[in-house]
Amino acid sequence: MTSAVWHPFTQHGLGEPIPLVTHGEGAVLHTADGRRIVDAISSWWVTTHGHRHPRITAAIARQAERLDQVIFAGWTHEPAEQLAGALVRLTGGGMPHVFYSDSGSTAVEVALKMALGFWLNRGEPRHRILTLEHGYHGDTIGTMSVGARGVFNRAYAPLLFDVETLPFPAGDGQNTLDALETACRAGPAALIVEPLVLGAGGMLFYPAAVLARMRAICSAHGVPFIADEVMSGWGRTGTLFACEQAGIVPDIMCVSKGLTGGVVPLAATLASEAIYDAHLSDDRATMLFHSSSYTANPIACAAALANIAIWDEEPVQARIETLAARQQARLDALPATVRHRRRLGTIAACALGPADAGYLSALGPALLAFFRERDLLLRPLGETVYVMPPYCISEDDLDHVYAAIAEAADRFAGGI
Numbered sequence: 001m002t003s004a005v006w007h008p009f010t011q012h013g014l015g016e017p018i019p020l021v022t023h024g025e026g027a028v029l030h031t032a033d034g035r036r037i038v039d040a041i042s043s044w045w046v047t048t049h050g051h052r053h054p055r056i057t058a059a060i061a062r063q064a065e066r067l068d069q070v071i072f073a074g075w076t077h078e079p080a081e082q083l084a085g086a087l088v089r090l091t092g093g094g095m096p097h098v099f100y101s102d103s104g105s106t107a108v109e110v111a112l113k114m115a116l117g118f119w120l121n122r123g124e125p126r127h128r129i130l131t132l133e134h135g136y137h138g139d140t141i142g143t144m145s146v147g148a149r150g151v152f153n154r155a156y157a158p159l160l161f162d163v164e165t166l167p168f169p170a171g172d173g174q175n176t177l178d179a180l181e182t183a184c185r186a187g188p189a190a191l192i193v194e195p196l197v198l199g200a201g202g203m204l205f206y207p208a209a210v211l212a213r214m215r216a217i218c219s220a221h222g223v224p225f226i227a228d229e230v231m232s233g234w235g236r237t238g239t240l241f242a243c244e245q246a247g248i249v250p251d252i253m254c255v256s257k258g259l260t261g262g263v264v265p266l267a268a269t270l271a272s273e274a275i276y277d278a279h280l281s282d283d284r285a286t287m288l289f290h291s292s293s294y295t296a297n298p299i300a301c302a303a304a305l306a307n308i309a310i311w312d313e314e315p316v317q318a319r320i321e322t323l324a325a326r327q328q329a330r331l332d333a334l335p336a337t338v339r340h341r342r343r344l345g346t347i348a349a350c351a352l353g354p355a356d357a358g359y360l361s362a363l364g365p366a367l368l369a370f371f372r373e374r375d376l377l378l379r380p381l382g383e384t385v386y387v388m389p390p391y392c393i394s395e396d397d398l399d400h401v402y403a404a405i406a407e408a409a410d411r412f413a414g415g416i
């Protein structure tokens with residue numbers, strides 16, 4: 001079959017099969033050729049409560065009957081108002097202003113623009129952004145600039161702006177903290193980090209104590225602290241937001257992915273009073289100059305409200321704890337050849353094969369094909385295999401996932 005579709009992160013020249021998905025339910029996807037696929041990565045980290053949660057699909061249908069879309073510059077609607085209030089409540093009230101956009105990347109772009117606007121409007125322009133080694137914040141030019149450089153963005157490198165990258169925390173993270181302390185003295189515009197877990201960088205975890213110290217150093221120097229919770233939010237790390245485990249409130253926080261339970265696109269950038277106030281005046285020149293056509297789409301906001309109702313009224317936290325324990329038990333039972341086993345909340349990861357393979361090594365695609373043949377949606381990051389399923393995944397399906405990982409560990413122990 002020829003297709004007009006150009007897929008993301010896909011080398012069409014390799015001729016790899018692209019399954020046609022017809023429907024989804026819970027942690028399972030069904031394909032046109034009759035296969036039942038276990039969605040072990042939550043359709044790229046978005047699906048939290050499972051595919052087609054009835055509460056979210058009903059909220060979408062209801063909202064579609066009332067108001068589908070409206071310009072959000074100078075106009076508002078009930079779902080956006082309620083959702084903003086709920087997000088402020090869920091994050092403890094320290095970031096009382098909510099700016100909507102439609103993807104994780106745009107939420108991060110907005111965060112960076114807020115930080116730069118903050119400084120310009122105070123009459124002390126600053127541009128330098130501090131980042132963490134191996135970070136990932138999206139695929140637009142700005143978000144690639146603050147993320148790790150590599151083959152993914154080599155073609156665009158001349159357009160990416162310079163940032164200062166802090167080393168990834170080793171051990172107690174003193175290396176990172178010392179570098180941050182020094183960098184803060186030079187007056188940067190902001191620090192952006194993925195709290196507790198660097199996702200696309202390879203599911204790399206670092207301690208909550210390091211996150212808390214990074215936040216404290218930024219506070220001491222008056223440097224805005226941006227938490228990119230696009231992946232870590234909505235329970236992935238065991239708490240609603242990863243920042244809670246460090247007991248911190250950022251100045252700016254980005255959420256997306258699980259915001260609508262992973263059903264429709266929506267993102268939000270939350271800001272502290274100080275960030276908002278810096279844009280507030282009777283001069284139009286100091287406003288936040290950002291919008292996208294579908295800012296705060298009412299249907300997406302209704303889906304997000306349903307997601308929050310699920311958090312408020314269903315035993316989501318208990319499901320997360322059960323899944324976390326089940327992941328740990330299965331991770332522990334993998335063959336001895338499996339390296340670097342780790343788990344944070346509902347995210348489990350390990351390394352297969354003999355040595356550091358890197359993203360473009362042949363091991364990644366070989367593993368991808370291996371899991372696809374076993375009706376599993378797993379998408380290794382090089383040698384790193386991670387399991388990040390919807391919280392409703394059954395024990396049988398989880399067993400199927402880990403049986404395949406164990407088989408892959410044996411099959412690829414000596415390489416491909």
Ligand SMILES: *Cc1c(COP(=O)(O)O)cnc(C)c1O
Pocket residue numbers: 103104105106108136137138139194199200228229230231232256257
């Ligand atoms: C996925 C991701 C993004 C980008 O989100 P998109 O919706 O894909 O644009 C940003 N930050 C982190 C930490 C992510 O994992």
